[in-house]
Amino acid sequence: MTDQLKDDIRAAYTALMESKELTPRWGQRQMIAEIANALSRIPGPGQAPSNEPAVCVIEAGTGTGKTIAYAVSAIPMAQALGKRLVVATATIALQEQFINKDLPDIRHHSGLAFTFALAKGRRRYVCLSKLDRQLMEGQGESGMLALYPDEMNTPASAEAVPVYNAMIDAMGRGQWDGDRDNWPDTIADEVWWGVTTDHAQCTGRRCPNISQCSFFKARDQLQNADIIVTNHDLALSDLALGGGAILPDPDDCIYVFDEGHHLPDKTLSHFASFCRLHTTVSWLQDCKKAFGQAAPILAPLDNLERLLANLPADVDELVMSLQAVEQQVAVLFEDIDPEGSRDDPQVRFDHGVVPEELRVLSLSLAERFDKFAGVLGRMEKVLEDALEDDFSGLDRSDLETWHINLGGMLGRAEGALALWRAYAEGGEPSEPPVARWITMVTSGGQYAFDLRCSPVLASDILTDNLWSRAAGVIITSATITALNSFERFILHSGAPRDSRFKQVISPFDYGNAVFAVPAMDCDPGDAQAHTDAIIEQLPRLLDINEGSLVLFSSRRQMQDVYAGVTGVLGDRILMQGDYSKQEILRRHRDEIDSGFGSVIFGLASFAEGVDLPGDYCRHVVIAKIPFAVPDSPLEAALAEWMEAQGKNPFMEISVPDAALRLVQASGRLLRTETDSGRVTLLDRRIKTRRYGQAILESLPPFRRELG
Incomplete structure (x- = not known):
C-alpha cells in the first residue's frame, strides 16, 4: 500500500467526519486500518501473488459505524487495485438503504469519486415474455407451464389479470421499471410468481423483449460501476453458478459481506438439495x-x-x-x-x-x-x-x-x-x-x-467458491465471535486461519443498562415448571407503560405464557404469528408514540435485526439461554461428527452457539449511545452450570444483578 493511498484514505475519512460534523471513533479507525492492511495483500499489476489471503473478519460492536469504515477504506483500495467492490447485505431492505442513503451520503461528504449500481436476481424483476403470455392465457392461448404448480398456488384470473394489465400500462407509461420492490402496492407471491423467471427459463439474448428487459437493463448498469450492491443470496447464487454469471468474476472482485455472520448458513441453503x-x-x-x-x-x-x-x-x-x-x-x-x-x-x-x-x-x-x-x-x-x-x-x-x-x-x-x-x-x-x-x-x-x-459445514464450499477465488473478502458484523473467540466462525465458514481477525468494541456505555437474572426455583430443564414460573414473574417484571421485548426459544412456551398472562397484561401484548413481523413492529411503535406501553412476544427472528431504539424498547426479557433445537438434523449431524472425533459437542458447538445468540438477543436493548434499560434472563443455568460463567463473560459489560 503506497503512502499516497494511505493519505487518500485518511483524507476521505477526515473530510467525511468534518463535513457531517461527526466525532471520529476509535473503532472506525481500527476497522479502516485492518481492512486496508488485509487488502494490501492483493497483488497489484505485475506483482507476485501473496502467500497470505486478503481476507479480513471484523466483529464491530453496535454503534461502531461499520458502513463508513469499510467504505472509506475499501473503495480507494479497490480503485487503486483495479478491482470491483461487491457489497452484499443480509437483506434487500439493508441493500436498498445502502444504495439509496449510505453511498450517496458517503460520496457527497468524503470527496471520493465512485459509481455504484444495484444488483438483484431475476426473480425480483418482471419477465415481459411471461407477462405477455399470462395475459394471453385469459384468452386461452398461453401454453405456459407453471414451474412449481404443486408448490405455488395458481391465482384466480380475477385477482391476477387486473394486476398484470396494470403492470403493462405502468411500464408503457414509463411509471414502473419492472422491479417488484418498486411496485406501489403489495403483490401476492402467487401473482408475482407467474410473471417472473429464473436463469433456467430465461431465453436471454434470444428473447424478443431483451431490449426492454428490466433485469438485463439493470445488469447492464453493473458493467462499469465501481461498487455493486447486492445481497448474500445473489452473491452466493452467482458463486454457485461458477461466478461471473450475474456479478463480475470473483478474481476481479473485493467482496464485503455485511452482517457476515449469516454467510455460513446462507451458503448451506444454496448448496442443499431437496x-x-x-x-x-x-x-x-x-x-x-x-x-x-x-x-x-x-x-x-x-x-x-x-x-x-x-x-x-x-x-x-x-x-x-x-x-x-x-x-x-x-x-x-x-x-x-x-x-x-x-x-x-x-x-x-x-x-x-x-x-x-x-x-x-x-x-x-x-x-x-x-x-x-x-x-x-x-x-x-x-x-x-x-x-x-x-x-x-x-x-x-x-x-x-x-x-x-x-x-x-x-x-x-x-x-x-x-x-x-x-x-x-x-x-x-x-x-x-x-x-x-x-x-x-x-x-x-x-x-x-x-x-x-445438506453439508453440515460451509467450510469446503466457501473455500472452493469464495476464499480461494475472490481477490479479497471482508466479513463484518456486530456478532461474529462466540465466547470471545473466532473459532466458531472459522469452523463453520472455513475462513483461512491466516486471515486478519479483529474485535472492535462498541462505543456504547453499557453501564447505562442492567443484565439481571432473578431468583427462580426451577430451570428450563423442567419445561412446565419453567413456563409456570415465567407466567408468575412476567407481570411483576414488566412495566406495562413502557416498550418491552420478550424473546422465546419455543413457540409452544410463547403461546402458553401468552395464555397465562393475557388476563393481567391485557391487550398490551403483540405476539409473533398474529401479524407479520413488520406489522407487529409498526403497531408497537404506534402504541409507544401514542404514550402507551407495548410488549412484543417473539421468537428467534425478533432476536436479531430488530431496531427499537429509545423508548421503543426499555426492557428485553429472554426466557432462556437460546440453545439450538436438539432435533435439528444439521445440529444433530454436526454433534455426531464431533463425538466421533472424541470431542464434546455440547461444549464445542451448543454452548458457543447459545452464547452468540444470547449476545444477539441482548443487543436488542442498546441501539443508540443514549439508550438505557434492562435485559432480564429467566434462566438460572447461567449461574449454576459450569458453562454459564463462560457465556456470562461473553456478554457486553452490562451492570449485573444476579439474584
Missing part, C-alpha cells in the same frame, strides 16, 4: 402431458420428433422409480405416529449414511434423472438454435413458449438429480459431514415425504 416425492411424481405426469401437446408443434424441428417420442417412456420409468422409493421410505416411518407430535416426523440417517436399499434406488434414479435432464438439455439447444433461425418454419411465439417450458423442466430435473446423486453417494460418512434426512409432511390432506441433503 425432493418431495409425491409432488415430483405429479410434476412428471404434467410433463408427460406437455410433451404430448408439444409433439405436433415441435416435431418439424430436426431431431425433436425422436426425442419427444421417447420422453413419455422415460417419464414412466422415473415415476415407477419414485413410487418404489416412496414405498421404501414409508417402511422407515412405520413405527412413527404422525399425530403424536406437533412437529413433522423425521428420520435422520446416522452419519449421513443411507440404507443400502434406498441408496441402490437412489443410484438408479440419479441415472434416470441424468438421462432425462440430458434429453431436455438437447431439446432446449435445438430450440435455442431455432430461435436464431428466421427461417425455421415454426411460429416464433410457440418456440419461445416451449423454450421457456423446457428451461423450467430442465432446472427442476437438475435439482432432483442433485438430490438423488447426493443420496446415491451416501454409502459412508464423509469429512466434513453431510446430513441426509426425510420428513413426513401433510400435503393436500395426505402424507408426503421430503428428502433432503
